[in-house]
Amino acid sequence: MNKFLAMEVFVQVVDTGGFTRAAENMKLPKATVSTLIQSLEGSLSVKLLNRTTRHVSVTAEGAAYYERCMRILSEVREAEDCVSQTRGSPAGRLRIDAPTGLASEVIIPALPDFLERYPDIRLELGCSDRQVDLVEEGVDCAIRGGRRLTDSSLIARRVGTMHYTTCASPAYLKRHGRPMHPNDLVHHSCVNYFSARSGKMFDWYFKKDGEKIQVALSSHIALSDSYAYTAAGLAGLGIVQMADFLMAPMLKDGRLVSILDDWTNEPLPIHVVYPQNRHLSAKVRVFVEWVAQLFLNHATMR
Known part of the structure; x- marks a missing residue:
């Protein structure tokens, strides 16, 4: 044996x-x-x-x-x-999990740099808006957004910030008008986002001149996938509150229009998490350092 x-x-x-x-x-x-x-x-x-x-x-x-x-x-x-x-090259299988939109729009386009730096790492990147169980599913570390990380068995390192903008399609605004205050949203169709794991709806946050507003909205549609959520906004199903890294190209080409611009949306901290009962290996350490620098250099993630 x-x-x-x-x-x-x-x-x-x-x-x-x-x-x-x-x-x-x-x-x-x-x-x-x-x-x-x-x-x-x-x-x-x-x-x-x-x-x-x-x-x-x-x-x-x-x-x-x-x-x-x-x-x-x-x-x-x-x-x-x-x-x-000592030999300068962390090696072996590295299993990462990240939200679909963040992985597709920010991490994957930059991966050639990571793999060129660390050619002996075999990267496995799981892309899902579902919150995985790191231990049960054999994941070395995961990228998660949240103001509170509820799993006390995980160690978290903050690596960036996710900023949000409230927006809608031009067709929606033409039909329903433009809200001028967050409280006006109760009179509009809004698209909600919910946790695929818990089913919890996420509230919307706004602040201006020291005033903070947290809005829980009822809606005709709620989604749990970032790309599906984006598609709902583009289809004119209602007002959406989207991460800037997803929304920026659509604002630029006019497919979406930002609203409530004088109100700042509460940013969401981004963490890399890993089990506390596991040694933080060299390959995990270099990935954490790399992704933290990636987010720091990204205009929408600082």
Whole structure:
């Protein structure tokens, strides 16, 4: 038995709550994962996991062993990273998750620079407006926007700011007129955005001369994907509040028109998040530094 591999497999099973997901994350046959766990338990003469047909849970002995395994694996990865840094080229698979619009409009166009700098990194970029479970889905780090990050198991580093503009299509404004104050929005059709994970609708925020207004709007349509949300605004379905990096080209060519220009929309902090019980590897560190510089240099993300 490869004891180190068995420890890695055991940690994955505990983190993901099952043999199937652990096998997928490690790209191993499920039978190999099961055999390694059995061999590990046999060598230790102790039961590490309770198994049923639907669920896997860790025993008290397994929980104690898990903590030791995490410590050992972290030290091994740190040693590997030191060697990687010495030869100047972080290497290996790096799985990132980012919102669809941000990935498509800002990150992907700049990736040739990142991959040229770090040719030994194999980047896997998941693009979705759904909030993924980093541990369960084997994601190294994710880019998220939010004033409050609710998952206390994650470490967050702020890397930028997302600015918003309220706008509508010329056809909509011609039919319904232009609101002059945020409170006027209750008399208009507005397109809402909701969390794909929780279903929560996002309020709109405005401020001017020290006055702050938070507006919760009812609407005939709500969407959970940034590109679908953009399409709704272009179709004249109502007023939208969009991130500047998505909206700027459409304002420039007149497909959308900004409104309430004397009111500032509350900006949204952007963070890179990663599990706190995982060592921050060299490849994750260089990506975090790179994306922070990317956002700093981007006119709409500062």
